[in-house]
Amino acid sequence: MIFRCRNRPINRTFYFYPARYSTDEGDTMNRILQPINDEQFGFTEAQHLLRRAGFGGRAEQVAMLQRQGIDGAVDHLVEYSRIDWDAPQETFDADLKRPPTAEERAAWRQARKDNDAEELERLKKIRQQSDREDRKQARLLQRWWLRRLAESPRPLEEKLVLLWQGHFAVNYRGVKDSYLLHKQNEFFRKHAMQFAALAKGIVHDPAMLIFLNNDRNRKGRPNENLARELMELFTLGVGHYTENDIKEGARALTGYTRRDNDFAFNRRQHDTGNKQILGTRSAYDGDSFVSLLLKQPACSRFIAAKLYDHFVMDLTDPAPSDRDKVIAALAEVIRRSRYDLKPALKALFSSKHFYSAAVMGAKIKSPVELTIELIRTLEPGDYEEKPVLDALRMMGQDLFNPPNVAGWPGGRAWINTSTLFVRQNLATYLITGHRPDRGRYRARSQPYDAMALLRDLPNRTPEAAVTHLTDLLLGAAANSNRRAQLRQFLTDRKDKIANDSIIAMLLLITAMPEYQLC
Amino acid sequence: MSEHHPWTRRAFLQNGLTMVSTAATLPLFLQRSAFGINDPRDRRATAQQPGVPEDRILVVIQLGGGNDGLNTVIPFGDSHYYTNRPTLAVRQQDALVVDEGQGIGLHGNLAALKELYDEGVVAICQGVGYPNPNRSHFKSMDIWHTADVPNGQGTGWLGRYFDNTCAGSPQADRCIAIGREAPIATMGKTAKAISFESARLFRWAGEDLHDELGETYQKINRGGSPTGALKPDQTNTSFLMRTALDAQISSDKIRKAVARRAEVSYPGSALARQLKMIGAMIRSGLTTRVYYATMGGFDTHAGQQYRHANLLKQYAESIRAFYRDLKDQGNHQRVLILTFSEFGRRVKENASRGTDHGTAAPMFVIGDMVRPGVHGPHPSLSKLDKGDLIYHTDFRQIYAAALEHWMKADSEKILRGKFKPAPVLDTKNI
Known part of the structure; x- marks a missing residue:
């Protein structure tokens, strides 16, 4: 298998979406999300799949993915929970940013009362120290995720976590608690394929509650921040709710707060009255409010558009033909699966649209x-x-x-x-290994083994090397003009195929405008 | 102010006859295409309205750490100053008097700034701050950068200026920040700044590895189409080729500019080095509209006296050299300088002969277009808010003045609220 993974029989038809539809509506969607067949799934297509559903990979990985055929390859990436992985472990201290103890609070009170500058200074130093240590842990957290992104044999999982971090976006500037950010990152990973669980969980997530001030959303003194973003940015999108829905939604979310590192429901601060939201009336709390949002057709469309934006083409790009129909068809799949995203992603990653010329090699890499x-x-x-x-x-x-x-x-x-x-x-x-900020370049004692990239190339002619490297690095964005420029570069250097000339070519390819595309 | 407006002359010289002669008569959308045809760099983005000068420059200088305003602009006329600062207060005879009546002077080490003050190009705005001041460096700095009070979230105020005036342009060289990373202030929704510690870094590092790589690299990255405006339906490939070409052109210009020896001598401090680079870039005629420089070290919790005095000297001498340089170039009327710090410091000095994080502080606005002098009263030293000065001028009013009166932009949209521009600029003559 491509990534170290357990061999388990995969039921290829079970999730395969178009077979489940027989209505006219289903037929239209069959056409819109029509899958490609194994013959159409060549090296470039397999590479495209691995880049978009993951973060690309070596030529051998692409070739092995291609050999599995379109269904097998899509299953391999989407059914990632079947792949075992000993993820890099890191322990994060949960208590760097803990609430002050009763004694500490008493000490602060006393010092303020006595106007004891020295004692106040000492207490402030302690607090600043914990802030400093937390910033240090935040850097550790970044390193930990970077390693996961780079090493995980389940790349789609990490790519979804990245999607959710940008979707339910909070930042360290606003949360200032690295442990809670770690916890949130693991929450995204755990429910990466289940949007309903994510939406329901996010109103229980301490980092989000802090970031959008819901810890200050109290009965009689509502704070609308979370209610607004929940509708505008997390589930429905602008235009599918009113200002009044926000006001009433904020009441539903009162009392949703945190205690130290965990969610806490403050019954006394919760407004138990009836709320009028999206044309319905009920004694909503945060959970039933989210359930109501998930029932809106606008929500599945919004999430379908988000998947399209993340995996196919940015919504801000010129739209490929059929884009809106594809999004509508995906929304329908998402609705039917009750926000299990697997069927939608499988249909998308198998579809002709996904492998069309307007899509392959046309998206700007984040x-x-x-x-x-x-x-x-x-x-x-x-x-x-x-x-x-x-x-x-x-x-x-x-x-x-x-x-x-x-x-x-x-x-x-x-x-x-x-x-x-x-x-x-x-x-x-x-x-x-050369850093532009480090002055003169000093060669590594062990230079990068670029020749290894040509290992499986039977005939190492300059033409073959150029084609191989541009295919590997540029994929569908490779073009004859760039190949000719590289070919010329080699000709000018007596067609020498050696480690340093291959490194030179890698540097040139990765500096091409087309390298920014995938 | 001189009679003629140097920017009109410059625009004429830079853009050629056709464009300037059409500019007076053509409707805006036609002018834009004229810009597009005539100028490979597509200067249309900054030409917002006919008749608005398009080569005005704003230089923002950040003093990081919280500059002690009370030991910068000295309230020698107020006895509370001396009772609160038994070891740190500047004696009246050591202060450089700027307002005898108010009892206000500059710290003795700001002599170089006083020289500019006497020439009538410095406005001292007293008591600048914002409601419910935050005393955390990070938070307060974010608030100043984003102009989002009290959250300090979202895009930067200068970034939003570019978002609003140059929408869709990927040319980052409209805004240049000296430093490793572009400050939040310069980050818009789409607008981003160029940032580099030295111009050497604003280029492809692959060339360092082998001389021969450069030639092919240039061929690859200069293949984009230089003419015509960016169209929304353009493919990502041509967008990237175009941006790659822009990057090469900017890099050439910037590196060429800073490689030239300055005609005016600068002191050796870090701020002076940055301003020297900025001066060189302005001299070379870059189309950059905003420059950002930073100076750190103002967090003087202990042993403040000499450290702070030293910083003030570096600051003032750097500014003076920069202004002299601009004057030598004949660009002094094109450049407005703002300097700010995230907060001032407490009125009462602490037990370690230093000062802790405070609130309101003075701000310097420098350039030929200012209304020189002291603006606003010194904040009261007896009526304090928990030991801190109470501001009377919101910093966003200073931003509004720079945006509205100098850059001729819609400050309400950029600052997301209506702020009355502080009367620091000579609006009649600019």
């Missing part, structure tokens, strides 16, 4: 996609995590730090004259 694809495709041995995390921040996608509750703006917003250099220089760093 900084995380760029970084992880570089690592997974080239497998550079000894890179440090810090410069990689720094680069992610400079490219605009600091892990655990989306800019605000609306998440990361994707697509072309990732690219400008400044981030483009960071993107190119990150590739240079990963391949050669």
Whole structure:
């Protein structure tokens, strides 16, 4: 198997979506999400699948995926829970940011009362110390996730966690508690394929409750922040609710707070009265409010559009033909499966639309996609995590730090004259170890083994090497013009195929505008 | 202010005859296409309205750590200052008097700034702050950057300025921040700034590995189409090729600009080094509209006296050198300088001869277009809020003045609220 995984028989038809429909509506959807067949699933298609449903991989991995045929390959990626993995373990201290103990509170009170500057200073130092330690742990948390992204044999799982971190977006600036962010990240992972569980869980998530001030949402003194974003950004989208729905929804969420690291329901602060939300009237609490939102057709459409944006094309890009029909068909699948996203993702990853020319090699990679694809495709041995995390921040996608509750703006917003250099220089760093901020380049004692990329190439002619490398790194975005430029580069260097000339080609390919696409 | 407006002359020189002559008569959408045709860099983005100067520059200088306002602008006329600051207070005879009546002077180490003050290019805004001040460095800095009070969340105020004026342009060289990372202030929803510690880093590092790589790299990255405006239905590939070309052009220009020796000498401090780079970029005629520089070290909890005095000296001398440089270039009328810090410090000094995090503080606004002098009263030293000064001018009023009066932008949209521009700029003559 491609990724170390347990062999288990896979029922290929069970989840296969179009077979389940017989109505006219189903027929239309059959057409819209019509699957490709095994003949149409070539190397480039398998690579496209692995890049989009995961973060790409080595040529051997792509070839093995292709050999499984379209259904097998899609199953392999989507049914990832069948793949065993000893994930990198890291312990996170739950108590770096704990609430003050009774004694500490008493000490603060006393010191303030006595106007004891020295004692106040001492107490403040203790608090600042815990803030500092927590910031340190937040960096550890980033490293931990980076390793998971780079190493997991279940890449779709991590890609979904990334989707949810941008969807239910909170940031360290607003939460200031690394343990709660870790907990939230694991929550996204646990329910990555189950949107209903995510939506229901997010109103119990301490990091979210802090970030959107629901810990201050009390009976008689409602705070509307969470209610608003729940409808606008998490489930329905703008235009599918009224300001009054927000007011009433906020009442439903009163008393949803946290105690230290856990959710707590404060019965006394909860407004038990009837609420009028989306044309219904009931004594909603947070949970039944979320259930009501999930029942809205707008919700499945909103989530379908989100999946499309994440896996197919950014919604801000020029729309491929049939885009809106594909989203509508996905929404229908999501509705029928009650927000189990597996059938929708399987239908999507098998569909002709997903492999159409307007989609393949046409989406701009997010900084995380760029970084992880570089690592997974080239497998550079000894890179440090810090410069990689720094680069992610400079490219605009600091892990655990989306800019605000609306998440990361994707697509072309990732690219400008400044981030483009960071993107190119990150590739240079990963391949050669050269950091642009570290003055003169000193060669690694053990240079990157670029020849290994050509291992399975039977005939190492310059043409074959150029084609192989552009196919591997650019996929569907490869074109004859770029191949000709590289071919010329080799000709000018006497057609020498050796480790350093292959490294040079890797540097040039990863600096191509097309390398930003997948 | 001089009679003629240098920016009109410059725009004329830079953009050529056709464009300027059409600009006066053509409707806006036609002008834009004229810009698109005539200028490979597509300068249309900054030309918001006919007649609005498009080469005005704003330089923002951040003093990180919380500059002690009370030991910057000295209220020597107030005895409370001396009772609260038994070891740190600046004596009246050591202060450089700027307002005898109010009893206000500058710290003695700000002599270089006082020189500019006497030339009539410095406005001192007293008592600047915001409601419910936050005393955390991070939070308060976020608040100043985002102009989002009290949450400090979301995009930056300068980023939103670009979002509103140059929508859709991936050219980051409209805003250049000196430093490892672009500050939040410069991050818009789509607008992003270029940031580099040294211009050397704003380029492809692959060239360092082998000279021969550069040639093919340039061929690859300069293949984009330079003319015409970006269209929304353009493919991602041509968008990327276009941006790659823009990046090469910006990189060439910026590196060429800072490689030139400055004509005016600068001191050796870190801020001076940054301002020297900015001065060089302005001199070379980059289309950059906002520059951002930072200086740290103002968190003076202990042993403040000499440390702080030193910082003030570095600050003032850097600013003076920068202004002299601009004047030497003839660009001094194009550049407005704002300096701010995330908060001032407590009125009462602490037990370690330092000061702790406080609230309101003075802000300096510098340039030929300011209304020079002291603006607003010194905040009261006897009527305090839990030992802290009470602000009377919201910092967003200063931003509003820079946006509305200088950059000619809609400050209400950018600041997400109506703020009366502080009267710090000479609106009649700009």
